Every structure is written in C-alpha cells, then in structure tokens.
Amino acid sequence: MAKYRIRFSKENNLKYLSHLEIIKTIERAIRRGRLTMAYSEGYHPHPKLSFGPALAVGISSMDEYFDLELVDHDEPERLAKELNGALPEGLRVLAVKKIETHHPVKSLNAILNRAAYTVELNVAAGAQAEIMSQLDQLKEASEIKIARNTKEGQKVVNIRPWLHNLSTKKINDNILAVYIVGEIGSGGHLRPEDIIHALPQPVEIVSIVRTGLWHEEQGRVLKPMDFCDGTGGV
Amino acid sequence: MGNVSKPGRYTGGEYNIQTKDWDQADIRVALAFPDIYEIGLSHMGLRILYELINDHPKMLAERVYAPWPDFQALLRSKNALLMSLENKRDLNEFDVVGFSLQYELSYTNVLTMLKLGGIPIYTSERAEHDPLVIGGGPCVFNPEPLADFFDFFLIGEAEEILPEILEQIRKWKLTGQTKAELLRQLEKNSGVYVPAHFQVSYEPDGRIQRIAPLTGAQPERAVVRDYSGAFFPKRWLVPYLDIVHDRVAYEIQRGCTKGCRFCQAGMIYRPVRERPAAAILESLKGLLSTTGYEELSLTSLSSADYSRIEELLTEACGCFTPQGINVSLPSLRIDSFSIDLAKRFQSNRKGSLTFAPEAGTERLRRVINKGVTRENLVTASHAAFKAGWQKLKLYFMIGLPTETQEDLEGIADLAFEVLKIGRQYHPKGNALRITVSVSTFVPKANTPFQWREQISIAETIRKQQFLQERIRGRQLELNWHDPLMSHLEGILTRGDRRLAKVIETAWLKGAQFDGWSDQFQFELWMDAFRQEGIDPSFYIRGRNYDEVLPWSHLNTGLSKDFLRLENERANQEVLTSDCRTDSCTSCGVCSTLHVSKKIEGN
Numbered sequence: 001m002a003k004y005r006i007r008f009s010k011e012n013n014l015k016y017l018s019h020l021e022i023i024k025t026i027e028r029a030i031r032r033g034r035l036t037m038a039y040s041e042g043y044h045p046h047p048k049l050s051f052g053p054a055l056a057v058g059i060s061s062m063d064e065y066f067d068l069e070l071v072d073h074d075e076p077e078r079l080a081k082e083l084n085g086a087l088p089e090g091l092r093v094l095a096v097k098k099i100e101t102h103h104p105v106k107s108l109n110a111i112l113n114r115a116a117y118t119v120e121l122n123v124a125a126g127a128q129a130e131i132m133s134q135l136d137q138l139k140e141a142s143e144i145k146i147a148r149n150t151k152e153g154q155k156v157v158n159i160r161p162w163l164h165n166l167s168t169k170k171i172n173d174n175i176l177a178v179y180i181v182g183e184i185g186s187g188g189h190l191r192p193e194d195i196i197h198a199l200p201q202p203v204e205i206v207s208i209v210r211t212g213l214w215h216e217e218q219g220r221v222l223k224p225m226d227f228c229d230g231t232g233g234v
Numbered sequence: 235m236g237n238v239s240k241p242g243r244y245t246g247g248e249y250n251i252q253t254k255d256w257d258q259a260d261i262r263v264a265l266a267f268p269d270i271y272e273i274g275l276s277h278m279g280l281r282i283l284y285e286l287i288n289d290h291p292k293m294l295a296e297r298v299y300a301p302w303p304d305f306q307a308l309l310r311s312k313n314a315l316l317m318s319l320e321n322k323r324d325l326n327e328f329d330v331v332g333f334s335l336q337y338e339l340s341y342t343n344v345l346t347m348l349k350l351g352g353i354p355i356y357t358s359e360r361a362e363h364d365p366l367v368i369g370g371g372p373c374v375f376n377p378e379p380l381a382d383f384f385d386f387f388l389i390g391e392a393e394e395i396l397p398e399i400l401e402q403i404r405k406w407k408l409t410g411q412t413k414a415e416l417l418r419q420l421e422k423n424s425g426v427y428v429p430a431h432f433q434v435s436y437e438p439d440g441r442i443q444r445i446a447p448l449t450g451a452q453p454e455r456a457v458v459r460d461y462s463g464a465f466f467p468k469r470w471l472v473p474y475l476d477i478v479h480d481r482v483a484y485e486i487q488r489g490c491t492k493g494c495r496f497c498q499a500g501m502i503y504r505p506v507r508e509r510p511a512a513a514i515l516e517s518l519k520g521l522l523s524t525t526g527y528e529e530l531s532l533t534s535l536s537s538a539d540y541s542r543i544e545e546l547l548t549e550a551c552g553c554f555t556p557q558g559i560n561v562s563l564p565s566l567r568i569d570s571f572s573i574d575l576a577k578r579f580q581s582n583r584k585g586s587l588t589f590a591p592e593a594g595t596e597r598l599r600r601v602i603n604k605g606v607t608r609e610n611l612v613t614a615s616h617a618a619f620k621a622g623w624q625k626l627k628l629y630f631m632i633g634l635p636t637e638t639q640e641d642l643e644g645i646a647d648l649a650f651e652v653l654k655i656g657r658q659y660h661p662k663g664n665a666l667r668i669t670v671s672v673s674t675f676v677p678k679a680n681t682p683f684q685w686r687e688q689i690s691i692a693e694t695i696r697k698q699q700f701l702q703e704r705i706r707g708r709q710l711e712l713n714w715h716d717p718l719m720s721h722l723e724g725i726l727t728r729g730d731r732r733l734a735k736v737i738e739t740a741w742l743k744g745a746q747f748d749g750w751s752d753q754f755q756f757e758l759w760m761d762a763f764r765q766e767g768i769d770p771s772f773y774i775r776g777r778n779y780d781e782v783l784p785w786s787h788l789n790t791g792l793s794k795d796f797l798r799l800e801n802e803r804a805n806q807e808v809l810t811s812d813c814r815t816d817s818c819t820s821c822g823v824c825s826t827l828h829v830s831k832k833i834e835g836n
C-alpha cells in the first residue's frame with residue numbers, strides 16, 4: 001500500500017462540475033490510468049480516496065487536493081504522468097507527493113483553513129475607482145452582514161471575521177480584479193461572491209478562481225504538501 | 235451560462251468525445267435526441283450510431299439534446315441557434331439531422347429542436363439547402379403522426395444500413411440533384427420509408443380508406459443479419475453529469491421471444507440473436523479500461539434468458555469485481571434462477587428488486603401470454619427476502635384486454651401476499667417495503683393487441699382509485715402513471731397523419747416535455763384537438779381486422795395472420811410458447827426478412 005497527496009487544477013468547462021462530479025471523474029481517471037486503488041473493508045467497499053474542501057460550481061481553481069491510496073507503490077512523477085494521461089482536459093495534476101505512512105496524517109479537510117480567490121468584475125473604467133473604494137471600506141468595516149440560506153431557512157450572518165485579506169487591482173478598462181483571502185473549514189466559511197454581493201450596487205462577476213489553499217495557525221503558513229512527511233510542522 | 239440549471243448538459247467535452255474536423259467531412263450528421271441530456275446520453279442506440287459514423291474517415295456525427303426551457307430562453311435572448319456539442323455548429327448546418335424517437339410524448343420536443351435549430355418544421359417548407367430530417371427508433375413503427383415533419387424514417391435496426399445510406403447521400407451532394415430525386419433513390423434501401431411517397435385517403439367516418447403508394451415503394455424493416463459481428467462502440471462516452479444510466483451498458487443480445495402480447499419491443503426486434511460470450515468479455519475489458527467506469531450492466535430485453543448467462547456473469551464477475559467494478563443485470567425473470575443470479579452477483583441488497591407479473595390473476599396473465607404463476611411469484615419472493623432484500627417492486631398494468639374486477643382485486647391480493655412473506659423474513663424490518671407500480675395499458679402498433687381498445691381517462695381513474703383504496707397500509711406503496719399522459723400516448727401511438735396539425739397546434743400553444751409531469755399541460759392538447767376538429771377518442775377505440783391501420787403499409791416482417799391469431803388466442807386464454815426454447819411459432823419475421831435466430835447454446 002502507498003499513500004499520495006495530489007495537487008490539481010480545475011479549469012474551463014469543468015468548473016461547472018460539482019464536488020461529487022469531480023470525485024467521480026477523478027475516480028474514473030484513476031481506473032483508466034490502470035492504477036489499482038485500495039478499498040475500504042466491509043459490505044460496500046469504497047476506494048480510499050479523500051478530497052479537500054468542496055469548490056462551488058462555476059469556480060475554477062489552481063490549487064485543489066486529494067489523497068489517494070494505491071495497492072502498489074509508484075514513483076510520484078510517473079503517477080502524475082499516468083493520471084494526466086487519463087484525465088479530461090480541464091483537470092490537471094500539478095504535483096504528487098508520497099505520504100509517509102508511518103506517521104499519522106491529518107485529512108485535508110482537517111488541516112485546510114484558508115483559501116485565496118481572484119474575482120474578476122466587469123466594471124467600466126469610470127466606475128472602477130468607486131468600486132475599489134467601496135471594497136476597501138468593506139475591508140475596514142467591523143461587520144459585514146449577509147443573508148444566507150441554511151438548513152433552518154434564511155439567516156443573517158456576519159462574514160467579517162472570516163475575511164482575512166482583500167485587495168483590488170485594475171486589470172483593464174472593463175475588468176477589475178479583487179483578491180480575497182478567507183476562512184474555510186470548521187471555523188467558518190467565506191464565499192468570495194458574498195463579498196461582492198455586499199457592495200451597495202450589483203456588480204457583474206466575470207470569473208472566480210481559487211488560487212490557493214493552506215493551513216494557517218498563529219501566523220505560520222503550511223501548504224498541504226508540507227504535511228506529507230508526517231511531521232506537518234504542527 | 236452559470237444561471238441555467240445543469241450547465242454541463244450543454245458544454246460537451248465528455249471523456250472519449252469525438253470532435254472531428256468539420257471541413258474534412260463530406261457528410262455531417264446531427265444525432266438528435268428529443269429529451270434532456272441525461273436521458274439522451276443514456277440511450278445505447280445513439281451511442282452505437284455516434285461511433286459507427288465517426289469511424290468513417292469522411293463522415294462526422296455530433297450530438298444534440300433537447301435544451302431545458304431555461305436554456306431555450308438563454309438561446310433566444312442571445313439570438314443564438316441550437317448547436318451540436320462537438321463542433322458547436324448550428325443544427326441547420328448539418329446535412330442530416332437524425333432524431334431518435336423513443337417515446338410519443340417527446341414529439342413536441344422534436345418541433346422545439348427543429349425550430350431552435352433554424353429548420354422549418356414541415357418538410358414542405360424546407361428548402362433544398364436545409365438538412366434532411368430523418369427519424370428512427372421504436373416510434374417509427376407507426377411514425378404517421380410525424381409524417382409531415384420528416385423527410386424519411388429509418389425503420390428497424392440502423393447499424394448495417396446507415397453507412398450505405400449516408401454514402402448515397404454523399405454521392406448525391408456531388409451531383410447537384412434535387413432532394414426529391416435523392417429520396418426516390420434512398421427508398422430502394424431496406425428500412426427507408428418516405429412518408430411523402432404515400433397518399434392517405436379517408437372514409438367519411440374518419441377511418442382510413444386507402445394508403446396509396448405514389449412511387450411503388452414497399453417500406454420494410456431493416457434488420458441486422460449478422461448480429462454476432464455487429465458493431466458495438468469501443469470509445470464509450472463518459473459524462474460528468476449524473477445521467478440516468480451512468481455505466482457501461484453492453485448489449486448481449488437483441489430481441490425477445492417471450493411473446494408477451496402487449497409488448498411492442500418483443501415484436502419489433504425479432505428474431506432473438508445472441509452475441510458470442512467470448513466476444514462480449516473481450517469488448518468489456520476494452521470498454522472498462524477506456525472509460526474507468528465502476529459499473530457495468532449486461533443489457534437486453536430479457537438478459538436472464540441469454541443462453542449462457544450464468545457462465546457469462548461468472549466470468550465477468552471474476553474479471554471485474556476484483557477491480558471494484560459492479561456487474562449487474564437490468565432485467566430479472568420471476569423465478570428462482572433469476573433470484574439466484576441476483577443473489578450471487580448483486581452484493582448490494584439495499585436497492586429494490588423488481589418483478590413484473592403485469593396482471594393480477596393467472597387468467598389475465600394467460601391472456602397477455604405472460605406465463606407466470608402465483609406460485610412463481612411466491613417462490614421468488616421467499617428467495618428474495620431470504621437473500622436479504624427488503625424492498626420489492628411489483629409492476630402491473632391496468633386496462634388490459636378482458637380485465638375484470640377480479641383481476642384488479644388480484645393485484646391487491648398479490649401485493650398483500652408478498653408483504654406477508656416479507657414480514658416472515660423481516661419481522662422488525664423497518665425498511666421492508668412493497669411498491670406496487672401500475673401503468674395503464676396502451677395498445678401499440680405491430681402487436682397482437684393493436685386492434686384493442688384503450689380504456690378512457692375516467693375508467694383509468696376509477697381503476698386507480700379502487701387500487702388506492704385496497705392497497706394501503708404500512709410498508710405498502712402504490713404508484714401509477716398519470717392517466718392523462720397515458721391517454722395522450724395512446725392517441726399518438728396509433729395515430730394517423732391528421733395528428734400533425736394537432737401536434738403543431740399544441741406545441742404552438744406551449745406544449746413541450748410532455749413526458750415530464752411538471753411540464754405536461756393536458757389542456758393545451760385538448761384545446762389543440764378542439765381547434766383542429768379532431769376527436770381524440772377516435773384514436774383509442776378498438777378496431778376491426780379489416781380496417782386499414784395507419785401503419786399497414788409498413789412491413790415489419792410480422793405476419794398479420796400471426797398477430798391476429800395471437801389476439802384470438804388471448805381471448806381463449808391460451809399461452810403461446812417461446813421460439814428461443816421451443817419451435818418456431820411462425821411469426822413470419824425470419825422468412826420475410828431473411829434472417830434467423832441465433833442462440834449461443836449451452
């Protein structure tokens with residue numbers, strides 16, 4: 001048995017896939033790549049495959065992760081090549097690292113608590129300065145209240161504590177980029193579009209890209225791959 | 235795009251998609267399915283044709299499915315036309331637009347797709363440069379209600395004949411002849427039916443007087459004579475969305491010889507032909523490794539009847555289960571052999587097993603030639619519950635010929651009997667559930683019951699209510715088909731050419747996705763019938779043997795004498811045997827179509 005942590009990207013039309021569809025697609029690619037997955041024991045064996053935090057439909061990403069356990073050992077480079085040969089266009093394995101099994105490794109969902117996004121907005125040149133200053137004000141505000149649909153119905157939540165950073169940049173006369181770093185995981189979940197919807201007027205979102213996922217604790221920043229040797233630095 | 239439901243329906247890009255160079259192709263075919271992506275892609279026939287055509291270096295096939303209303307609105311707002319998934323070409327840029335016609339209640343979707351694709355809906359309104367609009371699938375065994383919308387129909391199995399037909403179309407393109415000349419040429423091929431080459435006249439009372447051939451053509455069903463070598467896809471498309479049948483589905487045989495008298499599929503896909511087991515396994519290995527699918531299903535109209543099914547399943551499971559692949563059979567017989575198969579190959583017993591007794595009493599089951607006894611069902615239920623299943627589905631029809639109150643009672647009795655058995659094995663079984671599914675019998679063209687009457691909406695509701703009162707209680711569930719939908723299906727399935735106007739009118743009033751209960755609007759249809767001065771009940775009435783049926787000029791190989799005899803034997807409650815295991819019952823197909831049944835043997 002050998003365990004791997006795999007970093008991948010999700011782009012183009014495949015950004016419309018849901019989390020479950022991504023899982024299914026990658027599972028099938030693993031089979032096409034003739035890699036023998038390890039299965040759980042029991043009545044309904046499942047492949048030992050676990051994914052990081054779900055990405056909302058419509059958002060592309062440059063930094064996604066999953067953990068995979070194979071029956072056979074494989075060199076990480078070769079594994080990446082085999083997977084890429086079997087993945088559809090739009091999904092790409094960027095890096096593979098072997099997880100040292102003699103140390104317990106926390107699951108991706110347990111460690112990841114920060115995500116960075118780039119949101120591109122369609123804003124005419126004349127209005128860009130104003131939107132930029134409104135976004136700056138949001139960052140300075142002590143509260144950002146938005147309505148969210150939850151299992152118990154609509155609820156007003158304050159998302160300000162989850163917003164860790166925000167900056168803006170003019171890309172061209174039509175496009176304004178917003179860089180957002182927010183909390184994810186059990187401590188709270190910031191959705192990048194919530195920030196945009198908190199603006200006083202509607203602004204058209206052209207695209208959203210997740211650009212990074214990591215673990216942050218008391219100022220220390222760790223990437224998922226940093227945990228693979230089992231020490232994890234924590 | 236982000237605002238339509240399930241954008242993945244329209245993006246294409248599935249694994250194993252074939253996007254060929256548009257300009258390099260001499261013949262471009264749009265394979266159109268008049269329902270949503272999830273249903274259309276699940277259909278095996280179109281998968282076969284997709285790869286068959288694309289395998290040809292000079293031909294290209296692309297797919298297009300019916301867009302859901304939200305996407306239709308998006309297309310209109312952008313002034314865009316309906317496009318194919320591969321090269322994103324407008325429907326009206328293709329040489330041929332071929333519709334797969336599986337279900338009568340998708341007819342209005344055909345019109346929607348033509349309209350959105352920039353193609354006039356009536357053949358008479360199309361120009362020379364418009365695509366040839368053709369139709370295939372089970373509905374074309376009586377395509378008459380659609381006759382005015384289609385240039386020609388391909389009746390029967392297309393895979394042997396289609397490449398030849400496309401080749402003729404390719405040559406025709408080079409000659410600059412008219413479409414009319416092309417159609418006269420094409421109809422010499424078996425399977426091709428050009429509706430415009432027949433003129434229908436009517437009696438004052440509305441019955442058909444005569445169907446006159448204008449060109450002397452004699453349309454006949456196309457049949458694959460060498461089924462063991464018949465084409466099957468190697469590059470199976472793997473979608474990202476959850477589709478209805480999200481698995482590798484391998485057709486292990488074609489045709490069914492059980493001879494149920496209501497079943498159109500059992501009549502129109504004769505004779506039974508089995509694929510060699512070794513070839514099946516070989517293809518499956520390839521398909522699984524190029525798709526990565528985790529599930530595979532051995533399909534046909536009655537897979538448990540495949541002569542070497544046990545051996546095939548054992549080998550398939552031996553090869554594929556260690557790789558985490560589930561092997562399943564979609565259809566079960568009501569006998570212990572079937573349960574035994576299910577038990578051995580279906581590790582997951584959380585789902586339900588379905589039995590189809592079809593009718594409530596032994597008498598009525600003899601009428602429909604479903605030779606299943608109460609004893610069979612009881613034994614099978616014992617075996618299923620004992621093996622661990624807790625959910626059983628029983629499938630019945632109401633409105634079958636000669637049905638009495640006793641037959642309806644019989645449905646309820648069987649349900650309670652099965653429930654009682656279930657409680658013996660699962661006394662505390664909170665998951666124990668018997669689902670009784672009841673559909674309304676719709677007489678279909680080219681079956682022994684094609685002359686029979688369909689029950690009215692009122693009678694359907696009466697029978698459903700009776701069952702609803704009888705079949706209730708803990709662990710019991712009753713489902714039924716919308717009586718209004720079955721009524722419309724019954725009208726369209728035995729309809730004639732005069733219904734084209736009704737379909738168009740209903741569609742103009744907004745009818746589409748009629749098979750979807752949340753979209754179906756029966757009043758639109760009734761308005762359309764009124765507006766066109768057509769009495770819908772005319773089409774569900776019983777008919778005499780000497781009446782000219784709207785499909786009587788189409789030769790399916792089934793002899794009229796056979797169908798008639800089977801209909802008479804129904805009245806006499808006599809069973810007819812299976813020509814797979816017994817001798818030929820002279821349905822006529824083998825001799826008329828020059829084909830013979832092919833059984834692998836043990």
Ligand code: SF4
Pocket residue numbers: 491504505506813814817818819820821822823824825831
């Ligand atoms: S002609 Fe005879 S053998 Fe052939 S399908 Fe009909 S009944 Fe069966």
